[in-house]
Amino acid sequence: MTTNRKGQAGSLESCDALVEVELRGDRVECVIDSPVAEMYGAEMRSQVEAVAAELGVSGARVSVTDRGAVNFVLRARVEAALRRALAGGGA
């Protein structure tokens, strides 16, 4: 039985986000843990989906633990985590 490929990037430091990715399924699921989830949760979700689409990823579970990352930081961390997962899984 094969395990799903995983990847993670970022950290829990201030202004950063820890993004954990598991490649699975046929849609992009997003779990957001953020102090501003209520106000920005939807936007963060769409950032994650946009990056996944750019990389041609159609099935993934993406978990974001946000510590005040601005958009471009979040996108960079999501892209890094996805690429690491695609490369064969690794942190």
Add this chain to the structure above:
Amino acid sequence: MERLRRTLMYVPGSNPALIRSAGLFVPDVLCFDLEDSVALAEKDSARLLLRHALEHLELINPGGSEVMVRVNALDSGLLEEDLAAVVRPGLEAIRLPKAESAGDVRRLGELLERAESEAGLSAGSIRVSPVLESVAGITAAREIATASSRVMGLSFGAEDYTRDLGAERTREGDEIRHARGELILAAKAAGRQAYDTVFGDVADEAGLEAEARRARGLGFDGKSVIHPAQIAVVHRAFDPSEEEIRHARRVLTAIRHAEAEGAGVVSLDGRMVDAPVRRRAERVLARARLLGGEVQDG
């Protein structure tokens, strides 16, 4: 006149908080780092952070600092991917660590030309500052300075150089005096700038000021810094003082008067004002003009 590069501030490419805030302190140059401050396992994600940051310079560089990236060395196997990530509109210069020959600079130039073309940038638009931080690098300073028109200035890295020499790093800097001299000579002979090494003790403001003044006195055009608190101190050391500006004005006034009267020799305060004195005065005033209202008492 070449632009001001009094301070070149290193910003670790793996640190989102520092990437976001560094520009607020307005060093003359923001030097985002992919080399020594980024662990090997994090090179890939740091490249992505910088790539995305470069797409949002309006957020991270409100003060208009020059945008530079220190990539990994030619022999690291990481350089080409570094360039693929950061060579894009917004990038102005690359700092090349461990430069040891003209060939190194030319090789980087070839890679840059390819990357510029892919990014839609005009060929040659990205400047290069080779870092001389080894015996071989300092020995080859003159050929490195003239290796390419992209080279706008030579950077000195004292830590690695001192280790390579088998010497001990000291506050007085005896062990690096010769290397500083070689680097400045090579840079100035080629009409380029020279940037002094980092002063590592962030808490020692007096020590930094002394070293920065000494560097300026030796002919350096600027100094690398590693913390925003160092910026103001180094700028003060590299800016012309009110006294120097006053003197420069008097020199040029004396020259104008002498020319108007058809006198062959100009003298001021009992000293001859010849071509080098005139050039120095013109340089001081040009720098003062560049600084606008920022000039402080020395």
